[in-house]
C-alpha cells in the first residue's frame with residue numbers, strides 16, 4: 490500500500506493512519522479529501538506550552554484560535570475532531586490530552602484570569618481541569634471540552650472561533666520534540 494502524507498499548517502498527517510478504518514475518496518470537483526463522508530477542513534500543529542486556562546508562575550503562551558469561517562464552518566455544522574501525536578508534559582512524562590472552547594470572538598484575557606475567553610460558549614460536554622501546580626488556583630471553566638481520538642461535536646449557536654490547547658497544570662516545561670501534536674478537523678459537507 491502506498492503511504493501518502495499531507496502537510497497542513499505544519500502538521501504532517503499520515504493518510505494511512507487516518508484511513509485505517511475508513512473510506513478515503515477524493516472529490517473530483519475541488520480535490521478535497523473525503524473520509525467516511527467527512528471532508529478534511531483543516532489541521533494544526535499545537536504549541537505544547539499554549540493554553541486558555543488560568544496559569545500561575547508559569548511562562549505559558551496564549552492558546553491558538555481558529556476562525557471557523559475560513560473552512561466555511563457555521564453554527565449547526567457537524568464536526569469531527571481528531572487529536573494526533575503527543576507532547577512531553579515534563580522531562581519524564583508524555584500526554585496527549587487536548588481541550589477546546591468555542592467562542593463568539595477571538596479575544597483572550599491575560600493568564601491570571603479564570604474566565605479568559607470572554608466569548609466562550611458552552612457545549613453539552615465538559616472537561617474538568619485541575620488546579621494550577623503553583624499556588625493550587627482553580628482553572629476549571631464550564632465551556633471547555635476534550636478532543637479525543639475521534640470526537641463528534643456540533644458547532645453551537647454563535648460559535649465562530651475554536652480555541653485549542655494541550656491540557657496541563659504547568660506549561661512552562663512542556664515540549665513536543667517531534668512536532669507531531671495537533672488536531673485534524675473534518676466537517677460534514679452540506680448535502
Ligand SMILES: [Ca+2]
Pocket residue numbers: 574575576577665666667668669670
Ligand atoms: Ca510529540
Ligand SMILES: [Ca+2]
Pocket residue numbers: 577578579657658659660661662663
Ligand atoms: Ca508540564
Ligand SMILES: [Ca+2]
Pocket residue numbers: 615616617618629630631632633
Ligand atoms: Ca471545564
